[in-house]
Amino acid sequence: MTVNTRVLEWTESDLGVAGTLREVVRAPAPVLSTVGDTVDPTSPDVVRLAADLVATMRVSPGCVGLAAPQVGVGAKVFCVDVSAHPKTRDHHGTFVLCNAEVVSGSRNEKAREGCMSVPDFTGDVKRPSRIVVRGQLPGTGEDVELEAEAFEARALQHEIDHCDGLLFLDRAAGAHAVYARKTYL
């Protein structure tokens, strides 16, 4: 796998604004089931939203990604940072993508997912473990394409799903693949 150095070098300080904390909404909030709007990645509102997402992710225990619908904004913007997670292999550090989509994926793997917006359930979801994602960086709006694998690939797909109005519950691997959560972070 090749790491995209432009994305790897990106940090939230590139945004030039300090993020403020936003409240994380929970299902069944309608915004979580609504396809997010495509955004202009250079707009000041989107840059502020990007900074807020990173700031909110940072203060949430165990959080490795947060999408705009999770803070009540129906927009295709999310942040990810899996660098500190034990299951991570190659990764791109902290970054925010706008209007992202999965271009290709391979090597399906099943894993149990949890989500801050669905605190009472976990569920088994099958997803490709190697993917190519395309999107735009907030601020400059430059197009980027990156390869991701393992835990970062799963996190990216989970967040892109949020931007498309999908929860892991929508991808449950079967009728008996959703579980009541037993331990909370």
Added chain:
Amino acid sequence: MGQVTLHAITVLGHDRPGIIAETTGKLAGLGLNLEDSTMTLLRGHFAMMLVCEGDAADSEIESALAPLTADGSLTVTVREVPTEETQAAEGTSWILSVHGGDRPGIVSAVVGVVAGVGGNITDLTTRLAGDLYLLVAEVDLPPAADVAAVERELASVAAELGVGVSLRAAETDEL
């Protein structure tokens, strides 16, 4: 919230299309709210259990569901149950898998090991297909449990039964 009345309902018997639609339709007609439910086929038999909430008396629910049992192909039970407090487990969560040649006593021997250390099974499926027997369970082990010792005991029990056993951590990827 005021007084909540819960009813546990089971429906068992010959499978055919429409059983769930009829059952839930009757319950909705009584103003009952379906909460947790599970349904599967056990060797081809329809098996559903559910808990619903609402003011109707058990006898009223039984009458409403009576058409389901009229031809003798299904059995329905209705029983008022108390609200159970669900508590967050402090221990660890595991997935237990056992498979091998069918013989009596596999389930009791294996889950006996879990019970012996105070472990709690929160979900269980067993299946028999041809000669192959399969058990998959979600297991909570208490914080004090010696997991390595549990694994050794499971392996020893499994060896006596001539089946394979695995205990894997039920890890959740927090995203």
